[in-house]
Amino acid sequence: MRLSRVRFGVLTGSLGTVVLLLGMSNASAESSVSVAPDPIPVTAEQSAALVQVSWSGLEPRQLVFVDICRKSISDSSFTVAEDCGAYSGLTPNGSAAGEGSAELEVFRGQDPAGEAWGCYAEADTAPAGVIKYTTCFVRVTDTTVLNVDSDSETPIRFEGAGRVDPGTSATTGAGPPPPQLPSSGSSSSALAGPSTVDDAEALQFAGSDSGAGVAITG
C-alpha cells in the first residue's frame, strides 16, 4: 500500500495526463511505504496497536520521519503541523539504501496530543467535538518532516469491535490513559501477515476521508 504524491497525481488526473505522468513517475525515484497488518485488527479494549512500517526510495543516510496523519498528502489543504499527530511520530536513522522498517504504535482514538481529531474503527464512538477518521495515513519522508519532495503515504484502518473513546487528557482534563495494546499473543498476530492493497484501493481510502467519509460524532 503505497501512495506517493506523484503516483496520486497520476491516478487522479485525466487519462491522457495519466499516461504522461506515469512515465514521469516511473522515471523518477519516489518513495513508498507500507504498513502491516492492513487493516489493523483491534479488540474492543485496544487504544493502540503496533504495526510494522516499511519504506524505500528515501534519500540515503538522511533522517526518516514516520508520522500518523488524518489527511492524505494529496489533499491540497494538508499540512504536517495541522494534520499529523504531534506525539505519534518516529524519526529513525536513514540507511545507505534509503529503505528500512520500524515498529510504530498507532493510536486508536483521539490524537494523543489532544487535538480534536482521531483515528477510529468504523464502530468506534469518538468524544464530542472530536472528528472521527476511519482512515488515517502513515506518511514517511526524509531530511525534515516538512519535506514534501520525498514523502509518500499509505492509508491505515482499524478493524474490530467498537469502542467508546474517553478522549485524551486535553479533552477530559484527566491524566492520559496508558495506551492499551493487545496481549503478547494477539500482539504477535497483529504484526503477522502483511497484506497488499493496490493503489486503486488507496485512492478509495483517500477519497473517503477527504469528503463524505469524515464523521463528526457526539
Place this chain on the structure above:
Amino acid sequence: MKLKSLIGAALVAGTLLSGTAMTSMAGATAPEPSGWDDVNDRVVGTGSDTTYPFMQRAELLFNQATGCDTDNASPAASPATYNLGKCLTVGQNATNVLGNWDHDVFASTYPTGSSAGVTALKNGQVDYARSSRGPKSTGESALNFWAFGKDGLIMVTWGNRTPGNLTKAEIQGIYNCTITDWSSIAGQAAGTIEPVGMNASSGTKATFDTYLGFDANSGACKKSLTTGAYPFENDLKPLVADTVISQDNGIWWMSAAAYKAFSYQRQTAAAWTVDGKSATAGTIANNTYPITRFIYHVTKKTDATAAAASAEITGADTGPGGAVRELTEFMCKPSASHTNNDYSGKSNYIELGTAYTQTGFIRVPAAEQTNGICKLVPGA
C-alpha cells in the same frame, strides 16, 4: 498592553464590557477598550540557542497579532512625545483584545546561551530571556520560568560509526573517562572515544550535566575544538570541520528537537537509543525516554506571574514589562482564547503549532501543564 488579559478573560466569560467597567479595571481613560498604555513598546530578549528559532517565530506571530487602530499621522514636530503607530486615543474602533493590542514589538537577539540570557534578565539588560534549562536551585528567585514546550537530549555520533544503544552508566563512563574505547560498547568497532564538550552557558549543557551528575566538560578525555573553545549546542558543522576531533570516534549530545528540525546543523549526526529508548515525540511526551526537559520563556516575576492553576497572567501594566506579560499570555493561553492571524487567516494557536513543528519541539503535555498550556516553574 497590560490588562488586556483580564479584559480578554472577561470577554471570554461573556462579561459585558461596559466603558465604566473597563476604565475601572485599567485605571485609564477612554477610549475603550483601554487598560493599556497604547504605546508599542520595543522589547528585547536573549539567551538560548536551542529555543532561538522557536521564539523568533512566536515573536513574529505576536508582532503580527491583531490590536488597536493606530495613529498613522506623520511625526509631529516634537519627536520626544511621538510614538509611531501608537493606538488612537480618539476614534478608536478596534475591539479585539485577544491579540497584541498595543502592537508591541518583540525581538530575540543572537544566542548567548541560556544562563547568559537569564543573567542578562536579572541584570536588567534585556526584558525577557530564552532558556533551555529550568531554574537553578538558588539565585533566580526574581524570575519565573514558563515552560512552553518539551524536548529531549540525544546522543549522536557521525562519520562512519553506526549508532547503537547506550545506557546511562555508559554515557557517564564516557564523559568521566572510565570508558575510553568504543569496543567497550556492545556492537561497536574499536577506537578511542572522543567525548566533545559544550559551551558552558548552554542550557543544553546544564541539562546534560544534571543527567550525568557532573560537569560534562570536566573529564580529562573531553574534547574541545582546535581553537580551544567548546562548540555551541546543536550545530555539528564546527565538529565536522575540525581537524583534531575524530570523525568516526567522536560523541556528542544534542537537542532532539534541533536534530529533527535542522538538517544543516545536524549534518551527518545519527542518534543512539538510550536505555533502549528512541527519542520520539511520544517517548518525550510521556517521559519514557530517559533524558527529557522543558524549554522556557523567562520573565521577571514582577512582569508576569500567575496564581496556581490559573491561565490568567498578571503582573506589569505598562511599558516593556507589560508587553512581556502579554507575550507570555499569548504563548500560554489555550486555543479558544486565540484569534486569527491577520495574514494567514488561521488561528494563532495553529500558527504557533506550526512553529513547534518547524522547530521540532512539542507542546507541554496536558498532564504537565499548570497554567494555560504552559508549566510555570518559579525561580528560587
